[in-house]
Amino acid sequence: MDLSLQTRNEGDWTVVAVGGEIDVYTAPKLREAMVELVNEGRYQLVVDLEQVDFLDSTGLGVLVGGLKRVRANDGNLRVVCTQERLLKIFRITGLTKVFAIHESVAAATNA
Amino acid sequence: MTTVRLELVPDAALVRLARLVAVSVARLNGLHEDTVEDIRLAVGEACGRAVAVHLRHGVAKTIQLSFTDGPGLTASIVDRVRQPPASGSEAVRLLRAGPGRPPGAGDVLGPDGAPAVLALLEGLADRLDISTGAAGTCVEMRWDADD
Numbered sequence: 386m387d388l389s390l391q392t393r394n395e396g397d398w399t400v401v402a403v404g405g406e407i408d409v410y411t412a413p414k415l416r417e418a419m420v421e422l423v424n425e426g427r428y429q430l431v432v433d434l435e436q437v438d439f440l441d442s443t444g445l446g447v448l449v450g451g452l453k454r455v456r457a458n459d460g461n462l463r464v465v466c467t468q469e470r471l472l473k474i475f476r477i478t479g480l481t482k483v484f485a486i487h488e489s490v491a492a493a494t495n496a
Numbered sequence: 497m498t499t500v501r502l503e504l505v506p507d508a509a510l511v512r513l514a515r516l517v518a519v520s521v522a523r524l525n526g527l528h529e530d531t532v533e534d535i536r537l538a539v540g541e542a543c544g545r546a547v548a549v550h551l552r553h554g555v556a557k558t559i560q561l562s563f564t565d566g567p568g569l570t571a572s573i574v575d576r577v578r579q580p581p582a583s584g585s586e587a588v589r590l591l592r593a594g595p596g597r598p599p600g601a602g603d604v605l606g607p608d609g610a611p612a613v614l615a616l617l618e619g620l621a622d623r624l625d626i627s628t629g630a631a632g633t634c635v636e637m638r639w640d641a642d643d
Binding site: 445 | 508509511512515533536537540541544547548611612613615616619620
C-alpha cells in the first residue's frame with residue numbers, strides 16, 4: 386500500500402492526514418511534504434496517523450525531523466494517534482515523551 | 497519444522513515484501529495477531545537496516561531472510577557487509593555505533609540513547625541474537641509459541 390498525504394488548514398494549524406504505510410521506502414515522501422510545509426512558513430503542524438496501517442523507525446525519524454524543524458521556528462508538531470500498534474512503537478522508542486499525542490485532530494488543535 | 501527462505505536485492509521497495517512473507521509465515525504457524533504484528537514490524541526494521549547498510553556500502557549482494565517455525569517462530573536476516581567479528585552485546589554495540597540505520601532513523605533515540613531500530617528489535621522479539629563477521633551481520637529474532 387502506498388503512502389497518501391492530504392493537507393488542510395484548521396485555524397492556525399496545518400493538518401497533515403497520512404494514510405497507508407510509512408516505511409523505509411515511503412518515508413521520503415512524507416519528509417519532503419513536511420520540509421515543504423516548513424519552507425512555506427507553516428510551523429504549527431498536526432500529523433494525523435489515524436489512517437496509517439504501518440509505521441517503522443524511518444517514519445519516526447521523519448516525525449522527529451519535522452518536530453525539530455518547526456521548533457527551530459518556534460512552532461509545534463502534534464500527533465494524532467489512537468491505534469495501539471502504532472502507540473506501542475512510540476512507547477518502545479521513548480518518543481511518547483517527545484511528542485504530544487492526541488486522540489483527535491480537534492483535541493490536538495485545541496490543546 | 498518448516499523453513500521459508502527469501503533473498504532480496506538491496507532495494508527499499510522490497511522491504512514490504514519481506515514483511516508480507518513474515519506475516520504469512522507467522523499466521524500459518526498460528527501465532528496470535530498481536531505477535532504477528534510484532535513480527536511484521538521487527539522483520540521490516542531488520543530488513544530495512546540491512547538494505548540501508550548494503551546501499552551505504554555499495555554492496556549489491558542479496559540479503560538473506562529465513563523463517564523457521566515450531567514452536568513459535570524464528571526469523572533471521574543476514575546482510576553481507578563485512579564487520580568485525582562479534583556476538584552478543586558486543587555485536588549490538590557495533591551496530592549501535594556503526595552505520596546501517598535506515599535514513600532518518602539515526603536521530604531517533606530511545607530512552608537510553610539507543611537507535612530506534614535496535615530499541616524496536618529488542619522490544620519486539622522474545623529473544624534477539626546478533627552476530628557480526630566478515631560475511632556480514634546476522635540478526636536472529638525468536639518469538640515463543642502463544643500460550
